[in-house]
Amino acid sequence: MTKIAATHVGSLPRTQETVDFIFAREKDQPYDQAAFDAQMVAAVDETVRKQVEAGIDIVSDGETSKISYATYVKDRYTGFSGDSDRNAPADLKMFPSFLERLADSGGTPTYARPQCTGDVKSKGQDELNKDIANLKAAMAKHRATRGFMNAASPGVISLFLQNVHYPTREKYLEALAEAMREEYETIVGAGLDLQLDCPDLALSRHMLFNDLSDEEFLKVAESHVEAMNYALENVPAEKVRVHICWGNYEGPHCCDIDMDTVFPTLMKTKSRYVLFETSNPRHAHEWTVFRDRKAEIPDDKILVPGVVDTTTNFIEHPEVVAQRVERFAGIVGADRVIAGSDCGFGTFAGFGSVDPAIAYAKLAALAEGTELASKRV
Template sequence: MKQSTHRILTTHVGSLPRSQAVSEGVFAEEKGSLKDLNGLAETIRGAVKDVVKLQVDAGVDLVSDGEMSKISYATYIKDRISGFDGDSPRNAPADLEEYPGFLERQAKGGGTPTYRRPQCVGEIKHVNMAPLKADIDNMQAAMVDNPATEGFMNAASPGVIALFQPNNHYKTQEDYLEALAEAMRPEYEAIVAAGIILQLDSPDIGLGRHMMFKDKPDSEYQKLAETHIEALNYATRNIPADKMRLHVCWGNYEGPHHCDADMDLVLPVALKAKPQALLFESSNPRHAHEWTVFRDADIPEDKILIPGVIDSTTNFIEHPKLVAERLCRFAAIVGRERVIAGTDCGFSTFAGFGAVDEDIVYGKLAAMAEGAQLATKQLWS
């Protein structure tokens, strides 16, 4: 994983706005109504080239494919591993349950994405590498045309798959997580073998507190969340830590978030994960104050921090001076070489849905890059 000894690098969490053609194509494929598979493949290939160029032009150093081929970051796996079918009942986060009027408004306004979340109904095995191969080929081709410092690719962690696709087959949740870990292992290893940094998306560690663990006391939540990290570490046992980064969050939606677990509960769990770098929310109004948790924690010397220095749910463009201020706080904690500028979460967690206008997304990323330049001047002056 790239580290800089002379400036603050920039990245983001992964998903970026898809074009209408991409969104319509992936949903048509999902519904079984797509008539031109080759046409969609070309559309996605072109979209990946475009989105990598937009990132580079905005000043992003560590770029992704924007998750162009995926409807969502967790459910895409049903096309790659066996054992999933049907749909799952929706389980609203605890904060939205307490404000049902807002939850209803979200649903009516299109803020609740509608797509299939299959359940585990059979044996979990990896069966199809073709979609991943296409993703890797598209990413590599895009970076030839638009060189960036480094590329990363998102993959769902075993825990987040279990969060959104409940188990109706395995005797225990531990058995389910182990099966998911082994089934996802080929995807994880293939991404790294292609020379791309693996980003494991694990919002189950934070978001899971007020969804799948909402009825548990804090101590039990932490214990159960640690089983998710154990499954992740098992799945990545053959991958060096410095080829991986881990993203944790509390759900990428504008809402109360007053039921979010405090960072002092989440961080000890997240630090047990093998990936070298940790991406986390630190800009939105519910978590911006929690930089002090990192200040007071015992952060391992090999860990890289990638704090979110811009919010992914509002159309405010952060001032570069605020971005620099946030970066310098974390640099004071772990050192300037171990801090990379990031975003709170993705900008298009689900295809066709994003709270932030597409043009403003790149305005925010450009402001992040400018803020990183300001922080660099302060930290290396």
């Protein structure tokens, strides 16, 4: 039997105590640093324990200490200040009553999104090293043998933290790539896999670049991949995971660019593992893109399809998960498939549409279904 591994995209629900500490820091309110650090140690330990208990093979720290997967960089790098206007995705603008309902119900996260107003430089890797130490300690305690840590790609930083300092978008990307290199190398140097989150390769099409044609957008996306690959110059591809998505929110998603269109760009990323959505109602059919374009998938790529949705409290039946895994095993072979989730379950601290207990139940269904698929392929 070929054992197909189970993983997920990275972020997981945080406890209220953890969220309170994060937002105290976010809002520049007084808090005890030692108590903050102790809470992160305990929270990561519990997060890893729950993943192992659910049957997840490749675990993360749940992005526990981060306010969000992209804007955390404002706390670790110079050059960011103030705030910027929110730009709702095009699909939500098409349905203003739904957008208003989301806003009124607290269904959209609120946190600072400063602009780039100065040179982007690292403040040091102290916070990152704490995250790494917490994850590795929890892995050792709960006997998890493989772990990964998320980091923002240059492109996604440029999406959420808009540039008003560098003369061009290209120069901004160059500065971000140069600044982020050390973070990427530090994660891999610690023995962890590195996951780069890249919704800029899909989400940004209908969030920031909806005035462009698909062809024009692809040129932008290509520049993002070039910047990321440059930042990964000293990192082996076999240690890199890249996640592409169209935005982890329940919404129409009728403006999402097709996977078929962005497929060649995704395949150019310097990564062994590519993670993507294939469970939600808008993208579940796109497994056929990988079937029909199999010849264009580099031989060293391992596919990590999302086999559970992260925007609904339905718990997938393990048989559904198994069928989804088997489709991809039939395309590239079981040895080149890992089962994942569409997106994260705690993309922003204190925000998520899936109940925390249900999130872990979905991970357990993911693991059980993957086990079924392993036996059958």
